[in-house]
Each structure stands twice: as C-alpha cells, then as structure tokens.
Amino acid sequence: MILLLCCALLVLVNYIIYFCIGSLAICRLKDKPFSAGQAVIVGFFLYYCLFELICLPMVATWQKLSRLSLIWAILIAILCLISIALNIKIWKTYLGHFIHWVRANAGFVLIVALMLLTEILVIVHSYQFTLDAAYYVATATTALETDMMNVYDPYTGLWQDHFEMRYFFQAYPLQDAVMCRLTGLHPLLWTKRVMEAVSIILSNLVLYQIAKHFFKERYEAIGLFLFFCNLMNFFFTTIYTSAAFFTTRTYEGKTLVGNVVIPLIFWIYLKMQETDRYLRLWLFLLLVAAGAAALSNSANMLVPAAVGIFTVPLFIRKKDWRIIPGAFAAMLPGIVLMAVYVAYVRGLFVLYTYPR
Amino acid sequence: MQGFTIAETGLFYIWRCLLAYNGLCFYIILYIILLVFIAAKGSKEEKRSFLYPAVIMLLTVYNPIFPLIINRFFDVNKEYYRLFWIAPIVLLPSYMAAKETGAGRRSRGAKCIMFVACTLIFVGMGTFVYKGGYPMQENIYKVPNEVLEVADIIHRSASVKYPTSICDYNLHMELRQYDASILLAADRTQYLESITDTFQDEQTQQENYYVNKLLAVVARGVSIPKEEFLESLDATNTEFVVLHSVSHMVPYLKRAGLTEVGRAGSRTVFHYDLKNPIDYDLVDYSSFE
Secondary structure (H helix, E strand, O other): OHHHHHHHHHHHHHHHHHHHHHHHHHOOOOOOOOOHHHHHHHHHHHHHHHHHHHHHHHHHOOOEHHHHHHHHHHHHHHHHHHHHHHHHHHHHHHHHHHHHHHHHOHHHHHHHHHHHHHHHHHHHHEOOOOOOHHHHHHHHHHHHHHOEOOOEOOOOOOEOOEOOHHHHOOOHHHHHHHHHHHHOOOHHHHHHHHHHHHHHHHHHHHHHHHHHHHHOOOHHHHHHHHHHHHHHHHHOOOOOOHHHHHHHOOOOHHHHHHHHHHHHHHHHHHHHHHOOOOHHHHHHHHHHHHHHHHHOOHHHHHHHHHHHHHHHHHHHHHOOOOHHHHHHHHHHHHHHHHHHHHHHHOOOOOOEOOOO | OOOOOHHHHHHHHHHHHHHHHHOOOOHHHHHHHHHHHHHHHOOHHHHHHHHHHHHHHHHOOOOOHHHHHHHHHOOOOOOHHHHHHHOOOOHHHHHHHHHHHOOOOOOHHHHHHHHHHHHHHHHHHOOOOOOOOOOEOOOOOOOOHHHHHHHHHHHHHOOOOOOEEEEOHHHHHHHHHHOOOOEEOOOHHHHHHHHOOOOOOHHHHHHOHHHHHHHHHHOOOOOOOHHHHHHHHHHOOEEEEEEEOOOOOHHHHHHOOOEEEEEEOOEEEEEOOOOOOOOOOOOOOHHHO
C-alpha cells in the first residue's frame, strides 16, 4: 500500500517537474495568458529533449547510469528552483484564477476527474502482457543491474560489442532507469504504474486542448468529447491501433507517440489555421518533434509524415511560403535520425561499446 | 503487418493492412461517413480541420502505390500500419457526438437520448478491450506470481551470480523485466523465429546453432538427441530450464538428466549441472571513465 502511495506521489512529482520546466518556457509570453495545461505539455517535451541531449553522449562514451542519474537530478533540481524563483508570482496569480475557475465549473471538474481516475485505475490495475515490454522494461532493469546504458542486451543480459542503433536514440527507457535509480523504485513499478498514469493524464490533457479549441468555454461539450474519446479508446482494440496501445501497452514510448504526439500535432495544425503568426507554433512543433524522437523510433517516421499531411492543406489554403521552412524544420529531427539508422543498417558505421 | 509483406501483396497491401488494422472495429466506416457529411454539410472550420487532411491522407498513406514506393527506401513492412494513427479516427466521431449531444439548443431529454444513442453506436461498432474478461494483476509488479517464484528458485539453486536459463515463451519474455540478474539463452528474435518457423540463412543458422537446439526442445517440443541437447546447454552456459509442469517435454528433460529443483504454480524449474560453468561477470568500464 505504501509503495502504491509512493507511485501516486511520483506521478504528481513528474507533473510538478514538467510544470516547472514548461513554465520557464511559457510564463514570460506577454501576449498570452498563462495556462498550466500548456505549461505541462511544453515541459514534458522540453524534459525529454534535454534528457536526450545529455543522455546520448553519455551512452556513446560508456558512462555509468549512476553518473547520468546524478547529473540529471542536479540539473532538474536547478531548473525547478530557477522556475520557482522566476515564476512564483505568476503562479500565485494563476492559482487564484484557477480556484475561481474550478468553483465556477465544479461539475465539469468533478466528472472529468472521476472519469480520469477510473480510467487510470482500470488500466494501471490490469495485467498487460506484450512482447515489447521485454525490451522497454528490461532495458531499465538491465541498466539498473549493470549500471551501464545500452551496453548489455536487455533480452538476454549478455554484453554487446556495439550499440543497437534501432534503439539508440530512444532514450525513454533510460529515463525510466534514471528515475528508478533516483527513487529506488523497481522498473516494473515505475514503468507499469507511474509512467502509465503519467501517459493517461497527458493524453487527456492534449485531448482537452483539442476540445477547448473546438468548444471554447462550453464545458459540457468538452466533457462529452473527453468521454467519447476515452470510450472509443476502450473499444478500438485490434492489436495495431493507437487506442489499443493506450489501454494495453500504456508504458511504451510508442503509446505516447500515438496518443500524445500525433493529437498534439493535430492541435498545432488547428491553431495554425487561426493565425498568421506562426513562429511560436513552429517552435513548439519543432520541440514536439525533437522530444518525440526520445520517446520512440516510430516517431521518426510518424512525425514527418503527420507534419506533411497537416501542413500541405494549410499551405494550399493560405498560400504562405513561410509555412515551408517551418514544416521542413519540424520534419528534420525525424528525417535525420531515420537517415542515421538507414546508414547503420547499410553498414556505413558502427558505434562500438568499447574503445577500438 | 504480421503475416504478409508489401512484396507479397503488392497493390493489395493497403487493403490487407486496413482489414487487419480495423479487425472487427468499424470506426473507420463511421469516420468515412462523417467525412462525407462534413464535405456536404460541414462548416468551413470542420472542412479545414478534418476533411482536407483526410484528402491528403487518401493521396498518400492510403494510396496503394505509396507503400510500394517507400518500401524501396526503408523496410516498412512491420510498421506501415502506424501511419494510420495520423487519421483522427477517434477524434472526429467524438467531436461530432459531443457537438450534437452538447448543443445548447437541445432540451435535456433530447441530450440524454443523443448521449445514449452515440454511446451505443460507439460501443456497438467496436470490440471491448476486456471482452475476454478483465486481466487482473496478481501482484504490485504486474507480472504473474510465478515469475517472482521462479526467479527466487533459480537464485537459490544457482552456482553462479548470473545464472542463465531458458523458459517457456511467456515466462521468457517476462523474467528479465523483473530480475535482470538472470540471463537468458535466447533473445526475442531467436525465440520468435523458432516458434514461427521463420527461415534462417546459413550464417544465422550457424550463429544460432546451439540456441536453436535448445528452442527446439523448450519452445517447439521436439525430442532432439539427448547428447545434442546437453551439448547445447553446456555451450550456452544454460543451467536452468523452466517449463509448464504439464508439458510433454518434462519426461524428456528428466531422461536427459536434469533435476527438478522447484515448482512455482504451473511451472517446474529444472537444473542442469554444467560441465564447465562460466561465472559470467560484468565488463569493467571504470578504466574508460
């Protein structure tokens, strides 16, 4: 019971971290009111971008997991402290507005909270057997056991003489390992409880942003939209759909790509329809694309495709050439990482796990 | 997609993919109907949000020629279906249902009827994820209790710090999620290739020679000559074999000289006395820091 309470607390800690980091990026925007939901979403992707930037060089130079964990803990603590120091006044003002908003929409908040809690309990409480867990979770357990990152094969535990590039850029399981090292939690508890709950909440947060776009302040319709989306997620369940990943493989990075990244790109596309000032949205899209690369390799194919599919009609309608470089920049992280992987598969380079 | 490739199915690949992707869920039909509705009666915003991207998807992702072209550059056989995730198949029906149900002009009764109707449509057109029963977890680790018990038995009976084992399929995939100090003789690809009888080229066959022998016994239930099996256990340093107690290979393992060291629920753990057990140790990277 205490462990489960710890898990619940860690879900909250995750969100506080995302919120603090995201606030650093969006609190200073003068022409836009602060939004906690958007701060969390921006913070989540900034968090994974930063993690990728620090983690990959350390993996490639055979550094220990414990060292990465220490560096990461210090960095996150510093960022959170800076964010608190810089943004506390804005948060206080926002809190007042938020409490007022909760009181005014108590029914909506209560129903959505109950729906979310039920969804989390149902999914997190279920037994989930998937083959990919043998990679995702075992990567974290192997890293913890050996104190090395991606050097040992998670499937067998045997030493590998080179890094498997298919998974090299996907730092998500290593982030799990870092957090397990810092919290002392078993990877199964972290991945299949804490991160599952984090993914479910984050996915709903993105759905909420989409609903807000369509229905503005009509909270009855927003609540219904969230209900129907979640209902369909439980009924759209062949093994291939993103909804099935959401309910049965929630702890995988791919789930976040299908249920957070793709809907978020859709939301950004909706926002771009409304404005001619794209820069901020393109920067956000670039952040999402770069952060998604850390979640799963599938993002390297899906994100450029999704950006292309949503920007072509935007360009045709607006006939604005500024759209092209923005879209290209957002596609770039995925395309580059895909090219690197293809080069590896064709034998153009190998990253060894020892000095040669 | 499992079971077919772009090379085999050609222009029909998309069709086969869509059939497999949607299975007995008919939301894609609902999605298409709603797109047609939006094309005819939808607002400008609805057309921009849903219809135009759908047209681009029809020309690209759902275009039968598209996978043939992409496959020339990348092997997308296994992952092409993920491009279907881009279509807002869940978002569009949910948006329409919320819009119609939550419309301010409707009476409370009409809203209730609308809500029930939409819910019934969504439920009726899909397949419930827990239709076979809710898979209740057995412990806080969310793996079967047997995984914990088997790991415990292996460590109690092991002669080395990092014992190697080979297990039945499910256990093999879950054991190292719980305990990474237990090594496994076969990786996931080797296991899957064995049970699906995938063709292996000569080089792979050579590399996997001993592992394939072990998998023939453990995964495929083939009684290979005892000497070959024991030689493979020694060559792969495999000290433990875990099988379902009711497996028809249990007598074979006993005849081969393996000893039962414990039972965990429906599974039996067998131990083999390796001729030259290798005490596997982690590589020392401290000098590279």
